[in-house]
Amino acid sequence: MKIIETRIPDVKIIEPKVFGDERGFFMETWNEKAFREAGINATFVQDNHSRSVKNTLRGLHYQVKQPQGKLVRVTRGEVLDVVVDLRLESPTFGRWVGEYLSEDNNLMLWVPPRFAHGFLVVSDEADFQYKCTDFYAPEYERSIVWDDPDISIEWGVSEVDKLRLSAKDMMGQSFDAAKTELLISS
Template sequence: MKIIETKIPAVKLIEPKVFGDERGFFMETWNEKAFRDAGIDATFVQDNHSRSVKNTLRGLHYQIKQPQGKLVRVTRGEVFDVAVDLRTNSPTFGHWVGEYLSEENNRMLWVPPGFAHGFLVTSETADFHYKCTDFYAPEHERAIHWNDPNLSINWGTSNPEKLLLSDKDKYAPSLDQAVVELKKFQSEI
C-alpha cells in the first residue's frame, strides 16, 4: 500500500495495491502489521456501513468521550470525505483535510481519534464503510455545523440548498460553541 501525507500529518490517505485481471480484482483493505509499519497503530472494535443518495451530507460528527479513530472507504459511488482537527492542543486545531474516495480510486482515509468527520455524496448513491477504534456512544456524540465559517470547508457544491441533511447536522453548533465542551473534556483526562 501507499501512504500519502495530507496537510494534517495525523490524517493519512491510503492507496491499497489492487490486483486485477479479466475476472475482477483483489485488494487488502486491512492488515494490522502493514498499517502499524506505516504508522497507523489501531485496534478496531466496530465496522459500519452506510448507503446514501446524491447530495447527502453526513457530519461533522465526533464523540467527546470514547473518541473514535476511523478507517474509511467507499465501495460504491464517490464521496468527498472531510476530517477536522479538534485536538485543542494541536497546531492544526480547526484545520480540515478533504479527499475524494470512490470505488474507482479505492482510496481510504485514516481519521484518528480527536477529529470530527463528515462526507458529502457526489455520485447517485454511495456505500461508505468504516472501521472504528471505539464503540459508538450516542450520549457522547456531538456535531459541528457543516458550513461553519470558522472552518471554511470547501465542499465543492454550488447548490448548498440542495443538500440532504439530518436535523442534527442542520442545526449543529459552530466550532466556537464546541470548543468550550472540548476543552472541558480534555482537561479531565
C-alpha cells in the first residue's frame, strides 16, 4: 500500500495495491501491521455502510465526546470526501482537506479522531463504507453547516438548490459556534 500525505499531516490518503485480471480484482483494505507502520494506530469497533444518491451532502459531522477516527472508502460510485481539523491545539485547526474517493481509484482516507467529516456524492449513486475507532454516540454528535464561510470548503457545487441534505445537516451550527463548544467541553 502507498501512503500519501495531505496538507494536514495526520490525514492520510491510502492507495492499496490492487491485483486484477480478467476475472476481477483483489485488494487488502485493512492490515493492522501495515497501517501501524504507516503511523495509523487504530483499533476499530464499528463498521458502517451508507448508500446515497447524486447531490447528497452528508456532514460535516463530529462528536464532542467519544470522537471517532474513521477509515473511509467508496465501493460504488464517487464522492468528494472532506475533513476539517477540530483539534484546538493543532496548527491546522479549522483547515480542511478534500479528496475524491471512488470505486475506480480505490483510494481510502484516514480521518483521525477530533475531525469533522462529510462527503458529497458526485456519481448517480454511491456506496460509502467506513470503519470507526469508537462507537456512535448520538448524544454527542454535532454538525457544522456545510457552507460555513470561515472554513470555505470548495465543494464544486454549481447548483445549491439541487443539494440533498438531511434536516439535521441543514440546521448545522457555524464553525464559530462549534469552536466555542469545543473550548467549553475540553
